[in-house]
Amino acid sequence: MSVSFKLLNENAGGRLGQIITTHGVIDTPAFMPVGTAATVKSLLIDQVKSTGAQIILGNTYHLMLRPGIERIKRVGGLHQFMNCNLPILTDSGGFQVMSLSKISKITDDGVYFNSHIDGKKIFLSPEISIQIQKDLNSDIVMIFDECPEYTKDKNRVLKAVNLSIDWAKKSKIEFGNNPNKLLFGIVQGGIFNDLRKQSLDQLIEINFDGYALGGLAVGESQQEMFDVLDYISPFLPREKAHYLMGVGTPSDLLGAVKRGMDMFDCVLPTRSGRTGLAYTWTGKKNLKNAKYALDDTPLDPIVNCPASNSYSKSYLNHLVNSNEILASILLSWHNVAFYQDLMQKIRDAIKNNNFENFYKENFELLNS
Amino acid sequence: MSVSFKLLNENAGGRLGQIITTHGVIDTPAFMPVGTAATVKSLLIDQVKSTGAQIILGNTYHLMLRPGIERIKRVGGLHQFMNCNLPILTDSGGFQVMSLSKISKITDDGVYFNSHIDGKKIFLSPEISIQIQKDLNSDIVMIFDECPEYTKDKNRVLKAVNLSIDWAKKSKIEFGNNPNKLLFGIVQGGIFNDLRKQSLDQLIEINFDGYALGGLAVGESQQEMFDVLDYISPFLPREKAHYLMGVGTPSDLLGAVKRGMDMFDCVLPTRSGRTGLAYTWTGKKNLKNAKYALDDTPLDPIVNCPASNSYSKSYLNHLVNSNEILASILLSWHNVAFYQDLMQKIRDAIKNNNFENFYKENFELLNS
Numbered sequence A, B: 001m002s003v004s005f006k007l008l009n010e011n012a013g014g015r016l017g018q019i020i021t022t023h024g025v026i027d028t029p030a031f032m033p034v035g036t037a038a039t040v041k042s043l044l045i046d047q048v049k050s051t052g053a054q055i056i057l058g059n060t061y062h063l064m065l066r067p068g069i070e071r072i073k074r075v076g077g078l079h080q081f082m083n084c085n086l087p088i089l090t091d092s093g094g095f096q097v098m099s100l101s102k103i104s105k106i107t108d109d110g111v112y113f114n115s116h117i118d119g120k121k122i123f124l125s126p127e128i129s130i131q132i133q134k135d136l137n138s139d140i141v142m143i144f145d146e147c148p149e150y151t152k153d154k155n156r157v158l159k160a161v162n163l164s165i166d167w168a169k170k171s172k173i174e175f176g177n178n179p180n181k182l183l184f185g186i187v188q189g190g191i192f193n194d195l196r197k198q199s200l201d202q203l204i205e206i207n208f209d210g211y212a213l214g215g216l217a218v219g220e221s222q223q224e225m226f227d228v229l230d231y232i233s234p235f236l237p238r239e240k241a242h243y244l245m246g247v248g249t250p251s252d253l254l255g256a257v258k259r260g261m262d263m264f265d266c267v268l269p270t271r272s273g274r275t276g277l278a279y280t281w282t283g284k285k286n287l288k289n290a291k292y293a294l295d296d297t298p299l300d301p302i303v304n305c306p307a308s309n310s311y312s313k314s315y316l317n318h319l320v321n322s323n324e325i326l327a328s329i330l331l332s333w334h335n336v337a338f339y340q341d342l343m344q345k346i347r348d349a350i351k352n353n354n355f356e357n358f359y360k361e362n363f364e365l366l367n368s
Helices: A045-050 A060-065 A069-073 A078-082 A094-099 A126-136 A154-175 A193-206 A222-235 A250-258 A268-274 A313-321 A325-351 A355-366 B045-050 B060-065 B069-073 B078-082 B094-099 B126-136 B154-175 B193-206 B222-235 B250-258 B268-274 B313-321 B325-351 B355-366
Strands: A004-011 A014-021 A024-028 A030-033 A056-059 A088-091 A102-106 A111-114 A121-124 A140-142 A182-187 A210-213 A241-244 A263-266 A277-280 A283-286 B004-011 B014-021 B024-028 B030-033 B056-059 B088-091 B102-106 B111-114 B121-124 B140-142 B182-187 B210-213 B241-244 B263-266 B277-280 B283-286
Touching: A004 A325, A014 A241, A014 A250, A014 A325, A024 A030, A030 A056, A030 A325, A045 A325, A056 A060, A060 A069, A060 A088, A060 A094, A060 A121, A060 A126, A069 A078, A069 A126, A078 A088, A078 B313, A088 A094, A088 A126, A121 A126, A126 A140, A126 A154, A154 A182, A154 A193, A182 A193, A182 A241, A193 A210, A193 A222, A210 A222, A222 A250, A250 A325, A250 A355, A268 A277, A268 A325, A277 A325, A313 A325, A313 B078, A325 A355, A325 B325, B004 B325, B014 B241, B014 B250, B014 B325, B024 B030, B030 B056, B030 B325, B045 B325, B056 B060, B060 B069, B060 B088, B060 B094, B060 B121, B060 B126, B069 B078, B069 B126, B078 B088, B088 B094, B088 B126, B121 B126, B126 B140, B126 B154, B154 B182, B154 B193, B182 B193, B182 B241, B193 B210, B193 B222, B210 B222, B222 B250, B250 B325, B250 B355, B268 B277, B268 B325, B277 B325, B313 B325, B325 B355
Parallel strands: A030 A263, A056 A088, A088 A140, A140 A182, A182 A210, A210 A241, A241 A263, B030 B263, B056 B088, B088 B140, B140 B182, B182 B210, B210 B241, B241 B263
Antiparallel strands: A004 A014, A014 A024, A102 A111, A111 A121, A277 A283, B004 B014, B014 B024, B102 B111, B111 B121, B277 B283
């Protein structure tokens, strides 16, 4: 099977599909746990796989700063370096340069910024980002874009859209002919529909293997995000994967699948796990809370994961309040498993043409 | 089989044995990973078991302060609370009261101290400690003793020996008739041979299921510790288990087995793991060190553990320097596995009457 996206069914806005990569098949809609610095935080890759996750995400920005790309390239890429045989998608660094570093200058060629780790001055361009992602040997490569902060200044967003299109072309040229990888474009345009449409149209002209929506979940409300999806989704090429970047909460995911999205990534399940928060089929739970001190029931018996059903909330409450690393491990593991359980149930519902009912039954619950 | 200790072979000072508990058999010489606060830090209990560990240790002192004994008792004990089906030995709190808390008063009845967590004033006595350990439902219970800091003041140590004997009697009475548990006495006496002998003789008179040596590895040199063992070991009842508490480094363990010790516990493998240190069959390694940045070999191919042989030192060096939780997980897991591998090789050597050779071949290496 050649590296590609296949659409298998559509139902009530949701899309069932598969992404074929040389490292394995990914059933969509899919949630990708984030492995920023060559590790999904607090978890062994076998634990990540045990949840049903079929792909993880790595970050160009973090990896170029530490440990540096040469160290990863010399052993064959990120899969080998971190001992991960799952497919890997790498982000291009565009978003992290904006959100984490101190940018000193943006030119037509790229971005000069200072590392958030040691302040070192670094240059990142479309050509460098794609070359790094090739060195990391990721299965899905993202174009390098300029991703502005959330703003209502339309001129600012228009400038970013235009520059990002230019960089998308350069990214595509640098990517070249690469039959074993997929290259995704990133639609910018903030909350401005006409700019989103302009960005998408120009990306389609360049022609990518998938289309991502960037610059969302950066401060706007869920409704504002859904409004953007409602507008842009009908224009996304039906036969290509649709990736909503950096999203989101469980209800964000369900609402976005309803609006035609196929792929997601977010640090929320692991970051929340490290602060004592658990997502469950009976709502979000803060395990620090004293009300769990005498609760002998497991976190979520529905989720098929040892972290979800083999430990009492009383024990987890103790671990969280004692700052034990095992709290981070178990809650991260559970949260990733819950996200995968949600995606599996979404896929089942689309497959069985029951997605409208599933959406109605679960959206409010997941939003609680 | 009834709960007991069985001596199976003796060779060149080393003793091969088995401890039978209702939760399983423990092959000795045995190293017990420390699960202070109802978790072996950074590890799932399944990972601990995968290393070959057959028993873990829990702490009366820590558990009584947090989460409190009632919460553990109400679910049936520590095994249930932490979801651990391995045998558990609980320490009595005597050592932790001395080393962690602010002691306000020691009377003939017990110790008044302030919690190191919230400063709360607490009283611990032989009766309370044993009752707590019964509530925790541990398989091996330790008497409550007064464990003075390392000192050359013989009068201070003598006072502690005398008080501890009194408390040993009270502990034994409180323990009562308990055919499913073992009760161990603790020999005190610091570095004074005559006090050690006096303490042991009086404990033997009370009669315990095993005899522990307390108050070692508290600041004295390895040679001073070995000198105490050389002196006291011939007097320890041959048919009972000999437990050297809170010890130690890999060479400490080998040297102590040579001097007739059967059981050990220490936080070193997990604590070292959290600071980037690994014990291996080619010596101790600090994974923070830049010399591992380009080292693609695993930590220790001899040790049968994924953490030991499935990740490169280059990757571990990256995780340690990035303060990733996975560094703590992998290095703790490896270190516990290395300790278990050492104990297995020691047991094999004693079984095959080859312990003298094993000792000579490995002591200096392990001491490096």
